[in-house]
Amino acid sequence: MPAIMEILISAFLILGGVFGLVGSFGLVKLRDTMQRLHGPTKATTLGIGCALIASMLYFFSTGGAVSFHELLITLFLFLTAPIAANFIAKTYIIRNIDRSELPASSREYGWSVYDDSPALRREE
């Protein structure tokens, strides 16, 4: 493997490690659940991204073949991270936040945790 590739791969690995560390540090430093959600949905995404790029470069320069697994991991990560964050946020809101603390939805119906959907309301 050429030296330049080794340097590049190492750089991506270190960068990924730094972002992963910062994201985890965020979990300690931020004060409530909603703030803590920002750490794992962002800082760690780039951390994992860097590690995956390093992995792709490594297998490309040793085996000569492009591996698709890293792309799929990225895809699955982008599909699952926002949905998990949304579930956590909704659970947190319904257990800890009174509806008067949230801003109004500015529409006819309120937020989905407190209000029934239009279809349910029609049935009654």
Add this chain to the structure above:
Amino acid sequence: MIRRLIPHPLLSITLALVWLGLVNTVTLGNLLLGTVLGLVVPIITAPYWPNRAKLSRPLIVVRYVLLVLWDIVVANVQVAWIILFKRSTDFRSRWITIPLELTSPEAITVLAGTITMTPGTVSAMLGADGRSILVHCLHTDDPDYERDRIKQRYERPLKEIFE
């Protein structure tokens, strides 16, 4: 008839490609298995996804994906900066409400995902009628600016793509 057999052509193609990516080698057997998966899975899941999503303007899709990828990189650096160098008592976290003009469920899902992955915002909840979205900002001095930025930068291209 074709609509019944292939309810989501795009989903079928994606599933076949994902299968080929998972096994990481393109052989005739894998291609066949991928095709079978791409045909069977959408039929089984069709009851949960009754409407076919319309996707138009592929160029805007490509531009949107690139824009979001770039914003994710920027978001990471910004959030890392805030976490490392701001005192946690200085954070001004706020809820903001974004009234939606999008109506297609697929478009709203993509928008919510985008909001979560990009700078300092997490989408928390939809309105009961799906016409507004509740967003949590990690640190902002100007909630109106954040709202307008999300509407301009992400909602407008999504409206062109899905509607």
